[in-house]
Amino acid sequence: MNTLEPTERTRLRRKPGRGSFDVTVVNAILDEALVCHVGFTTGAAPIVIPTTHVRVEDRLYVHGSAASHMLGTLAKGIEVCVAVTLLDALVFARTAFHHSVNYRSVVLFGTARLVDEPAEKRRALAALIDKLAPDRSAACRAPDDKELAATKVIAVPIEEASAKIRTGPPLADEGDDAALPYWAGILPVRLARGTAQTAPDCTAPPPPDLG
Amino acid sequence: MNTLEPTERTRLRRKPGRGSFDVTVVNAILDEALVCHVGFTTGAAPIVIPTTHVRVEDRLYVHGSAASHMLGTLAKGIEVCVAVTLLDALVFARTAFHHSVNYRSVVLFGTARLVDEPAEKRRALAALIDKLAPDRSAACRAPDDKELAATKVIAVPIEEASAKIRTGPPLADEGDDAALPYWAGILPVRLARGTAQTAPDCTAPPPPDLG
Numbered sequence: 001m002n003t004l005e006p007t008e009r010t011r012l013r014r015k016p017g018r019g020s021f022d023v024t025v026v027n028a029i030l031d032e033a034l035v036c037h038v039g040f041t042t043g044a045a046p047i048v049i050p051t052t053h054v055r056v057e058d059r060l061y062v063h064g065s066a067a068s069h070m071l072g073t074l075a076k077g078i079e080v081c082v083a084v085t086l087l088d089a090l091v092f093a094r095t096a097f098h099h100s101v102n103y104r105s106v107v108l109f110g111t112a113r114l115v116d117e118p119a120e121k122r123r124a125l126a127a128l129i130d131k132l133a134p135d136r137s138a139a140c141r142a143p144d145d146k147e148l149a150a151t152k153v154i155a156v157p158i159e160e161a162s163a164k165i166r167t168g169p170p171l172a173d174e175g176d177d178a179a180l181p182y183w184a185g186i187l188p189v190r191l192a193r194g195t196a197q198t199a200p201d202c203t204a205p206p207p208p209d210l211g
Numbered sequence: 212m213n214t215l216e217p218t219e220r221t222r223l224r225r226k227p228g229r230g231s232f233d234v235t236v237v238n239a240i241l242d243e244a245l246v247c248h249v250g251f252t253t254g255a256a257p258i259v260i261p262t263t264h265v266r267v268e269d270r271l272y273v274h275g276s277a278a279s280h281m282l283g284t285l286a287k288g289i290e291v292c293v294a295v296t297l298l299d300a301l302v303f304a305r306t307a308f309h310h311s312v313n314y315r316s317v318v319l320f321g322t323a324r325l326v327d328e329p330a331e332k333r334r335a336l337a338a339l340i341d342k343l344a345p346d347r348s349a350a351c352r353a354p355d356d357k358e359l360a361a362t363k364v365i366a367v368p369i370e371e372a373s374a375k376i377r378t379g380p381p382l383a384d385e386g387d388d389a390a391l392p393y394w395a396g397i398l399p400v401r402l403a404r405g406t407a408q409t410a411p412d413c414t415a416p417p418p419p420d421l422g
Contacts, residue, residue: 009258013280034301034312034400037248037294039259046257047220048250050296050316069224083248085261087402090245090343092421094413096351097358099340101245105261129310132301133398140307140393147308169410182351183417184410187344189245191298194399199380202305202395210303210398 009109010162020163023058029106029163030055033084034131034191038062040080040112042073053082054127055158060108061115061124063153071152074112082108082156090187093170094180100166102186108161115153124153133210220320221373231374234269240317240374241266244295245342245402249273251291251323253284264293265338266369271319272326272335274364282363285323293319293367301398304381305391311377313397319372326364335364344421 002023004010012019020026030036036053039046049070053062060082064071074080089102115121125148126137133139143151170184196206205211213234215221223230231237241247247264250257260281264273271293275282285291300313326332336359337348354362381395407417416422 009256014276014278035296035298035314037250037259037261037296039248039250039257039292041252041255041257044252045220045290045320046250046252046292048248048259048292048294048318050248050294050314052312065225067225079256081250081257081259083259083261085246085248087246092343092347092351093410094351095358096336096340096348096354097362099343099347099351101263101343103246103261107259109256125307129307132303132310132312136303136310137307140303140305140310141388141391143307147306151308169408172410172412177352178412180352181415183415183421184413185408185417186410187407187421188405189402190405191400192403194401196398197380197396199304199383199395199397201383201389204392204394206394206396210394 004159004161007160010107010160012162012164018164018166020165026106026158026161026163027055029086029104030060030084033086036082036084038070038080038082040073040078052128054124054131056124056127058158060156060158061128061153063125063128063151066150066152068152071154074154075114075152078112080110080112080156087189089189091170093184094173094182095177098171098173100170102166104163104165106161106163108156108158110156110160113155115155121148121153125151139207215370215372217373218371221318221371223373223375229375229377231376237317237369237372237374238266240297240315241271241295244297247293247295249281249291249293251284251289263339265335265342267335267338269369271367271369272339272364274336274339274362277361277363279363282365285365286325286363289323291321291323291367298400300400302381304395305384305393306388309382309384311381313377315374315376317372317374319367319369321367321371324366326366332359332364336362350418
C-alpha cells in the first residue's frame with residue numbers, strides 16, 4: 001500500500017479509525033468529488049472559496065480567470081488547505097446524540113504553485129474538462145493562446161493529506177436507549193445526474209454518455 | 212428586500228452579476244446545503260474542515276465533540292470563513308474555455324462564538340437534527356446533560372456574507388466556434404435521497420417521509 005506520511009496537521013486526533021493515509025483512498029475521493037473548497041489567508045483572516053478541481057498523478061489542479069483574486073493570491077505560492085467532501089448518507093439513531101452523517105472527505109495541505117509551463121497547463125485544463133465527461137477535451141475546441149493566457153492554473157502537491165471516512169449504521173444506542181421506539185438507520189444520498197439539456201443555439205445531439 | 216451590507220471581503224470583484232446579498236437567497240442556500248466547509252487559521256496556515264451546519268434565524272451553527280480540535284479552536288472566538296456550495300449542473304460548450312458548472316454558493320465571514328447558554332445550545336442541536344428529517348428532534352431522545360456537556364456548539368452571525376450563483380446554458384460560443392459540430396448544453400446534477408436502511412438492531416419501521 002502506498003501511503004502518505006502523517007504530519008502534525010493531517011494526523012487525526014479524534015476517531016483515528018476513520019482516517020486513512022492510503023494514496024488510493026485519498027485519490028479516489030479527490031477524483032469523485034466535482035467541487036473542492038480552497039482555504040488560504042491574506043493577512044489574518046481565512047478565506048474559503050469553492051471551485052472545481054482535478055487530480056493528475058500526485059498533483060491537484062484548480063483553475064480560474066487570470067483576473068481572479070483567488071488565483072492571483074494562490075499564484076504567489078502561498079500555503080493552502082483544500083478540502084473535498086462526499087456525502088453518502090444521513091444517519092439516524094434513537095438518541096439525538098448518535099445522529100451523524102456518512103461521508104468521505106480529504107483535507108490536503110500544501111504550497112500552491114502557479115503552472116506556467118504550457119504543456120502542463122494544457123494537460124491540467126484538458127483533465128478538468130475530461131472530469132465533466134470522459135474524453136470531453138477531445139470533443140470540443142482546445143484553448144487557443146489567448147484563452148490560455150486568460151486562464152491561471154494552480155497546482156498543489158498531494159503529499160500532506162489525509163482522508164476521513166464514516167460508513168455504516170448509527171452507533172448502537174445502549175441501555176434504556178436501545179429500547180426506545182424510535183427508528184434507527186441510514187438514508188443514503190448521492191449526486192445523481194439528470195437528463196442533458198441542449199443549449200438553445202446548438203443543433204447537435206447530446207453524446208450518448210450524457211443523453 | 213432584506214439585504215446584507217457588502218464589505219471588501221464579500222464584494223464580488225469578478226462577475227458581480229452572479230452575486231447576491233439578498234438575505235432570502237443566502238439563507239436558502241445555507242438551508243439546502245447539508246455540509247459546509249469551515250476555514251480558520253492557527254498561526255500562519257489555513258485549515259479547512261467539512262462539517263454539518265444549520266441556520267437558525269440570522270445565525271449559522273456548527274457542532275462537534277467537546278474534544279474536537281476544530282471546535283476547541285473556534286471556541287476561542289476566532290475569525291472564520293464558512294463556505295457552502297450546491298452543485299446544480301455541468302456546463303458543456305463547444306470550446307473548452309466556456310465549460311463551466313452551475314452552482315449556488317455562499318461565503319460567510321464572521322467571528323465564531325461558543326454557545327454556552329443551555330437553551331440556545333439545545334435549540335441549535337435540535338435544529339441540526341431537524342435538518343436531517345423534518346421534526347426528527349421530536350422523534351428521538353433529546354441530549355441529556357452529560358451529552359450536552361460532551362458537545363460544543365459554535366455560532367457565526369450571518370452578517371458578512373454573499374451568495375454567488377451561476378445558472379443557465381453555456382455562454383454562447385462566437386464566430387467560427389458557433390459552427391463547431393460539438394454538443395453544447397448542461398447536465399443537471401442533484402443530491403438524490405435513496406431508500407432508508409434500518410439499523411441491524413432496530414425493529415421499528417422507517418418513518419413514512421424517510422421510507
